[in-house]
Amino acid sequence: MDIAEVQSIHLYPVKAFRGLAVDAAAVEPWGLAGDRRWALIDAGGKVVTQREQPRLALAAAEPLAGGGLRLSAAGRAAVTVEVPEPSDTVPVSIFGQKVEAVPAAPAAHAWCGAYLGQDVRLVHLDDPATRRPVDPDYALPGETVSFADGYPLLVTASASLDALNSLIAEGRHAAEGPLPMNRFRPSVVVDGTEAWEEDAWARVSLGEVVFRVARTCARCVVTTTDQDTAARGREPLHTLARHRRFDGGLIFGQNLVPLTRGTVRVGDPVRVLERGGNGKRATGDR
Numbered sequence: 001m002d003i004a005e006v007q008s009i010h011l012y013p014v015k016a017f018r019g020l021a022v023d024a025a026a027v028e029p030w031g032l033a034g035d036r037r038w039a040l041i042d043a044g045g046k047v048v049t050q051r052e053q054p055r056l057a058l059a060a061a062e063p064l065a066g067g068g069l070r071l072s073a074a075g076r077a078a079v080t081v082e083v084p085e086p087s088d089t090v091p092v093s094i095f096g097q098k099v100e101a102v103p104a105a106p107a108a109h110a111w112c113g114a115y116l117g118q119d120v121r122l123v124h125l126d127d128p129a130t131r132r133p134v135d136p137d138y139a140l141p142g143e144t145v146s147f148a149d150g151y152p153l154l155v156t157a158s159a160s161l162d163a164l165n166s167l168i169a170e171g172r173h174a175a176e177g178p179l180p181m182n183r184f185r186p187s188v189v190v191d192g193t194e195a196w197e198e199d200a201w202a203r204v205s206l207g208e209v210v211f212r213v214a215r216t217c218a219r220c221v222v223t224t225t226d227q228d229t230a231a232r233g234r235e236p237l238h239t240l241a242r243h244r245r246f247d248g249g250l251i252f253g254q255n256l257v258p259l260t261r262g263t264v265r266v267g268d269p270v271r272v273l274e275r276g277g278n279g280k281r282a283t284g285d286r
Contacts, residue, residue, distance in 0.1 A: 004192035004270040006206055007158055012185065013061040013069055014122070015039040015147040016049040018227065019182060020063075024265040027209045027258050030128040030144045031152035032187055034063050037128065039092070039101070039147040040112055040120045047094040047147065050222045053116055054230040071111055079111040086126055094147065099132045101125050134257065138214050143257055151214050151255035153187040155198065155206075163195035164252065168239045176235040182227045183236065184219070184252055190270045198254050202276045207268030211256040218249025 010019045015036045026033040038061070040048040050056050062070040064080070072078040081104050089100035101123035103109070108122040125131055125146055134143040135150060145152050161181055168177035181189055188206060190198075201213045219240060224232045240250035 003197075003272060004157075004190045006188055006264060006266055006268040006270060007191035008181075008189045009264060009266060010182075010185070010187055010189075011035045011063075013038060013063050014059075014071075015047065016053070016056040017059045017061045018057060019185060020061075024263055026263050027153075027261055028128070029152070029258055029261070030132075031146045031148055031258075032264075034067070035187065036147040037067070037125050038069065038104075039094070039123055039125075040116075041090075041092055041101075041123055043119045045091050045093050047092060048116075048118070048120055050225055051220065053118070054225045054232060055116065057225055057227045057230050059115060071108070073115055076111070076115060079107055081105065081108040081122065084124055084126075089126075090121075090123065092123060094132070095149065097132060099125070101131070134214070140212075140257070152258060153211065153256040154185070154217055154253050155188045155190060155204075155211075155256055156181060156184050156186040156253040157193045157195070157198050158189060158191045159193050159195040160198065160252065164236060164239065164244075167243055168235050171235075171239050171242070173234045173238055176233045179236055180227075183223045183225070185222065185227075186253060187256075188264065192270070199251075200275045201254060201272055203259075203272075203274035204256075205269075205271045205273055206264045208260075208262040209264055210259045210273065212259055214255045214257050216246070216249070216251045217253040217255050219252050223252075 009022050009025050011022055011034055012019050013034055042048050059073045067083040069081045070078055084102045084104055089102055092099045092101045104122040112120050112122050128146050132145055134145050165178035203212050223236050244251045
């Protein structure tokens with residue numbers, strides 16, 4: 001029985017940069033094609049995100065043929081970045097994991113560093129099939145992920161955002177609402193469900209592609225960052241803490257792992273194949 005449809009699909013070619021809405025995306029085992037294959041690292045090799053640099057929300061990465069990028073931001077000349085040739089990799093630290101990645105050209109480092117006012121390098125995940133495993137406590141054998149926080153895709157529901165915004169409107173920081181869905185940086189947004197219904201999903205299909213629900217997603221300070229201005233507020237964390245605190249996490253959305261390949265398109269039917277919310281909690285925003 002169809003209970004919903006895919007409302008929108010979002011790519012983030014560079015981790016923590018502005019999202020890009022698309023009509024369709026190929027699903028690879030480690031995530032949507034072209035999603036978070038690039039990331040910034042600091043001088044110590046640690047991935048840089050909006051947690052430390054909210055201005056990343058205002059930087060755009062346009063995908064180019066062949067996997068390259070065009071980086072742009074207001075007031076700065078754009079720069080084109082080619083996919084680096086496989087060569088010597090550098091160690092990258094992402095949420096406690098050590099991953100090898102290939103540095104981009106010096107011009108890319110210079111552009112990103114000048115934009116942030118920080119010594120950073122742009123790196124490319126050359127082999128997502130082998131470089132970074134999904135957390136083994138919540139993975140099936142061989143599952144891998146790109147530079148997303150922990151899992152290949154994040155799905156959110158428009159009905160749940162409506163419910164959350166209603167709660168925000170009743171609270172202390174009502175003036176901050178209603179919040180748009182881009183605060184949560186989803187891969188896929190579904191429409192046509194009941195609020196919070198996704199909490200009980202265990203296996204779903206989006207069009208022709210089947211996914212398992214690995215963990216619910218607990219949210220961090222990134223959700224308080226206005227993705228159009230980089231300004232920070234108190235919501236939605238204040239309201240999630242009052243109404244959606246489970247096992248110590250402030251929950252909104254579900255992390256998915258693909259079980260099959262295919263293409264997801266806006267308007268595709270969403271089918272719940274298995275229920276029984278697993279209750280496992282994840283940390284972080286993408």
